[in-house]
Amino acid sequence: MISSIMFMNTPILLAAIGGLLTELAGVLNIALEGLMLIGAFTAVIITKFTGSMLLGTIGAALAGMSLAYLFGFITLRLKTNIFITGLATNLFAIGITNYLSSIIFGTKGVIRFPSSSKILNIGGINLFVYIGIILTIISIWIIYKTVFGLRLRATGFNSSVVQIKGLDPNNMQMKSIIISGALSGLGGAALSLNLGAYVPNMTAGRGWIALVAIYLGRKHPVGIFITSIFFAGSVYFSNTAQGIFQIPADLLLGFPYLITLIAMVIFSILKSRSNNKTLLQ
Amino acid sequence: MDHKINESSLKATLLAIGSALIITIILLTFSSNKPVQSIAFFFTGPFSNVYNFGNMLNKAGLLIIAGLGISIAFRAGMFNLGGEGQVYAGATAAVLISIYINFTNRYIGIITAVSIGVLSGALIAGVSGWLRKKWKTDELISSFLLSGIIIHFTDYLISGPFKDNSSFLNSTIKIPNTLFLKQLMATSNFNISFYIAVIITFAAFIFLFKTPMGYEIRLSGLNRNFAKYGGIPIKRHLIIPMIISGGLYGAAGSFAAMGNFHMGIKGFTQGFGWNGIAVALIAGNNPAFIIPGALIFAYIDAGTQVAMIHSDLSFEFGNLIKAVIFFLITAKKFNFKKGGIS
Numbered sequence: 001m002i003s004s005i006m007f008m009n010t011p012i013l014l015a016a017i018g019g020l021l022t023e024l025a026g027v028l029n030i031a032l033e034g035l036m037l038i039g040a041f042t043a044v045i046i047t048k049f050t051g052s053m054l055l056g057t058i059g060a061a062l063a064g065m066s067l068a069y070l071f072g073f074i075t076l077r078l079k080t081n082i083f084i085t086g087l088a089t090n091l092f093a094i095g096i097t098n099y100l101s102s103i104i105f106g107t108k109g110v111i112r113f114p115s116s117s118k119i120l121n122i123g124g125i126n127l128f129v130y131i132g133i134i135l136t137i138i139s140i141w142i143i144y145k146t147v148f149g150l151r152l153r154a155t156g157f158n159s160s161v162v163q164i165k166g167l168d169p170n171n172m173q174m175k176s177i178i179i180s181g182a183l184s185g186l187g188g189a190a191l192s193l194n195l196g197a198y199v200p201n202m203t204a205g206r207g208w209i210a211l212v213a214i215y216l217g218r219k220h221p222v223g224i225f226i227t228s229i230f231f232a233g234s235v236y237f238s239n240t241a242q243g244i245f246q247i248p249a250d251l252l253l254g255f256p257y258l259i260t261l262i263a264m265v266i267f268s269i270l271k272s273r274s275n276n277k278t279l280l281q
Numbered sequence: 282m283d284h285k286i287n288e289s290s291l292k293a294t295l296l297a298i299g300s301a302l303i304i305t306i307i308l309l310t311f312s313s314n315k316p317v318q319s320i321a322f323f324f325t326g327p328f329s330n331v332y333n334f335g336n337m338l339n340k341a342g343l344l345i346i347a348g349l350g351i352s353i354a355f356r357a358g359m360f361n362l363g364g365e366g367q368v369y370a371g372a373t374a375a376v377l378i379s380i381y382i383n384f385t386n387r388y389i390g391i392i393t394a395v396s397i398g399v400l401s402g403a404l405i406a407g408v409s410g411w412l413r414k415k416w417k418t419d420e421l422i423s424s425f426l427l428s429g430i431i432i433h434f435t436d437y438l439i440s441g442p443f444k445d446n447s448s449f450l451n452s453t454i455k456i457p458n459t460l461f462l463k464q465l466m467a468t469s470n471f472n473i474s475f476y477i478a479v480i481i482t483f484a485a486f487i488f489l490f491k492t493p494m495g496y497e498i499r500l501s502g503l504n505r506n507f508a509k510y511g512g513i514p515i516k517r518h519l520i521i522p523m524i525i526s527g528g529l530y531g532a533a534g535s536f537a538a539m540g541n542f543h544m545g546i547k548g549f550t551q552g553f554g555w556n557g558i559a560v561a562l563i564a565g566n567n568p569a570f571i572i573p574g575a576l577i578f579a580y581i582d583a584g585t586q587v588a589m590i591h592s593d594l595s596f597e598f599g600n601l602i603k604a605v606i607f608f609l610i611t612a613k614k615f616n617f618k619k620g621g622i623s
Contacts, residue, residue: 074608081611083360083421084562088607091555095600102597103312205429212422248441254433261426268418 001236003125007194009232010132011036011203014187015210016217016224017139018180023214024143025176026156026169030086031071033207034093035181039064039188041097044198045104048113057189064185065178067093072177076170090207098200112197128190135183140221152176184210204253209260216267227263234259294563297609298577301602305581308598309588319588326587327580333587335469339540341579342475343533345571347557349485350529352566356489357522358502359410360421364530364554366428366435367405371398371531372538373435376545377443379456387459394460395535402531403524405431410523414516420523428554439545451547462540474536479572481529486568498522530557552600556582559603562610578606 015032022029042063047056071089075082098108105111122130143149151172155162159169184207191206192198209231217223238255241247306320313319322329327337347364354361361367375398384390409427412418445454462472489495500508501518509515534550542549556578564574585599 070608074612078609078612080609084558084607084611087362087555087558088604091600091607092604095597095604098597099601108597205426208422208425208429212426248437250433250437250440253436254430257426257429257433261423261430264423264426265412265416265418268412268416272416 003129005229005232005236006129007126007190008236009228010126010128011187011191012206012210012213012228012231013132013136013225014190015180015184015207016213016228017136017221018183018187019210019214020139020217020219020221020224021143021152021176021183022173022180023219024156025152025173026159027075027082027173027177028086028211029177029180030083030211031068031089031207032180032184032210033203033205034090035064035067035071035184036188036191036203036207037090037093037097037201038067039185040192040202041101041188041198042185043189044111044113044192045100047193048111051114053193056193057186060185060189061182062185064181064183064188066181068177068181068184069174071181072174075177076174094201097198101198101200108200110197110199114196126190126194128186128194131186132190135186136221136225143221148175205257205260209256212260212264216263230263231256231259293610293612294565296612297606298563298581300609301581301605304605305585305598305602308601312598313588319591322591323584323588326591327583329587331467332469333583335464335466335471337579337583338466338475339470339472340582341572341575342478343537343553344556344560344575344578345478345482346474346529346533346536347553348560348564348571348575349481349568350526351557352561352564352568352571353485353489353498354522354526355561355566356502357498357518358505359413359519359522359526361406361409361424361523361526361530362421362554362558363406363409363424363428363431363527364557365551366431366554367402367527367530368534368537368550368553368557369435369548370405370431370534371402372534372542372550373439373453373545374398374401374531375535376453376456376538377438379460379539380443380454384457384460390457390460391462391539394456394539395532398535398538399528399531402534403528406523406527406530407520410520413523414519420519424523436547439547443545445544453545455544456539460539461543462536470541472536472540474540477536478575481532482568482571485571489568494521530554533557552603555607556603559606559610563606581606 015036019029019032039060043056043060046059047053050056067089071085074080075085101111102108121127143152151162151167155169155172162169162172188203191202210228213224213227213231217225217227235256238252242252305323309319309323310316327333347368351361351364375394378394378397379390382393384393405427406424409420409424412423413420439453440451443453445452462474465471465473489499497508497513498518498521500511500513501515505515533553537550538545560571560575560578563578564570581602582599585602589599
């Protein structure tokens with residue numbers, strides 16, 4: 001059970017850590033969903049043609065980075081509205097994956113590859129779980145112990161300070177967006193490689209859950225880790241409950257959104273209460 | 282946090298639409314066996330016969346309604362990303378009312394069904410506005426999440442308790458013939474909703490620019506603190522714009538259900554929420570430009586559909602074209618070169 005929850009947690013965790021880096025640089029990254037989707041798709045395509053999951057995984061990260069670059073380029077250089085461009089990135093990811101899949105495979109349905117997901121298991125735990133945890137630890141180090149991390153946080157805190165230091169805040173934001181693309185792409189790969197197939201729209205809101213996890217985790221990697229475990233756990237239990245209570249699949253698909261919304265509302269209630277307290281004191 | 286949508290410049294709009302057209306042509310050239318024919322179909326298709334033309338106008342009418350709602354929300358600085366769920370719920374609510382209440386009078390029936398559709402959309406969006414007012418829950422994310430819940434719940438209603446078991450589709454039974462919106466242009470879907478859309482456009486323009494509440498909404502969107510110091514009840518304008526945009530999404534859904542589909546089909550309103558946002562942005566969130574904006578969007582949409590039907594094209598590239606419009610529609614600067622902080 002714990003290993004399943006840990007595994008379900010991984011795609012959300014990876015995307016959320018990527019989103020944290022952009023968030024710290026002052027970019028609300030709505031594109032996480034699309035970045036994950038393109039990663040999931042690319043991982044399956046490359047694995048199917050080369051037979052190598054390693055290449056598939058690397059490809060997924062690169063695909064995520066490319067789409068993230070497009071997102072960053074349009075937002076930062078053309079000065080577009082970041083929310084709308086984030087939405088565009090998500091729509092583009094859905095469009096391009098369906099388009100390519102119908103050109104290459106003549107279907108916009110499920111794409112399978114000869115599954116060998118057991119290869120991914122080390123000590124009964126999926127390899128991506130280790131990758132997720134290691135990258136989370138690395139992210140703590142990068143954010144709090146390196147010059148890059150300091151500059152990143154400074155950019156989000158007050159971009160003119162960074163400018164005075166002779167650095168380009170856009171450049172910092174661009175870097176964070178590209179890294180978030182790589183991490184989200186990996187998250188997508190974790191999703192599809194383990195399943196042994198690409199299913200259209202298989203990210204199913206995980207990018208948005210990751211976004212909420214960033215706030216609920218108080219913008220700290222450890223907090224995000226705990227929050228994403230909570231989300232993964234609740235989805236796991238709802239899946240288990242389905243078997244027992246025969247809940248219709250459609251309702252079940254809405255469940256992650258429900259849990260996320262409830263968690264988000266509770267978070268904002270607590271936050272507004274603590275704000276009121278500080279006002280009274 | 283406050284989300285701001287700046288009005289897009291005419292240049293940005295033209296750039297976005299121009300790029301979408303160029304990319305359409307490139308995609309058609311590469312993925313069609315008969316590119317010239319496909320491109321011709323794309324440009325002339327919507328005007329080739331009454332059926333295509335009527336459907337395009339009808340689509341534009343629905344987009345006008347959805348786009349108006351979203352532009353009022355954007356003007357107020359509120360982000361309603363739940364359009365997908367609001368349209369779907371509105372449409373399905375209108376269908377279910379039409380099926381399960383036995384209306385003796387045709388007009389009362391249609392008006393009741395559409396009103397219920399409007400209420401459903403307004404209620405769903407209103408929840409996000411209320412959460413924002415009450416606890417500062419970010420409406421951008423909450424409206425999207427709520428929409429995710431609603432979409433799956435509606436899917437469940439259509440394919441579960443209200444499913445028509447005699448049909449191959451995942452759908453409800455048909456609404457009574459008497460409640461169909463009358464086809465006004467041959468066999469196309471064109472119906473009264475287009476005219477209603479035009480009337481609502483005028484109403485929205487007057488509301489936004491000629492009434493005190495419209496002024497308050499615009500001011501709240503421009504600068505919430507300034508509006509507050511000016512004595513404007515800004516908290517109210519966190520909810521009202523959401524209700525208006527959700528209600529209009531619900532209306533668009535109801536009209537689509539009663540005029541085009543005549544039943545609830547699983548996922549039948551897909552993409553409509555995003556398209557409404559695209560139209561609002563093409564129009565620079567100004568009701569005065571919503572009608573041309575919706576016509577342009579509906580034209581591109583109809584063109585790709587006709588081109589797809591008449592050629593070997595994949596059905597999917599219509600979505601790519603829309604994504605391209607989205608990517609560029611809010612561009613303010615065209616600084617393609619690196620460097621230069623601005």
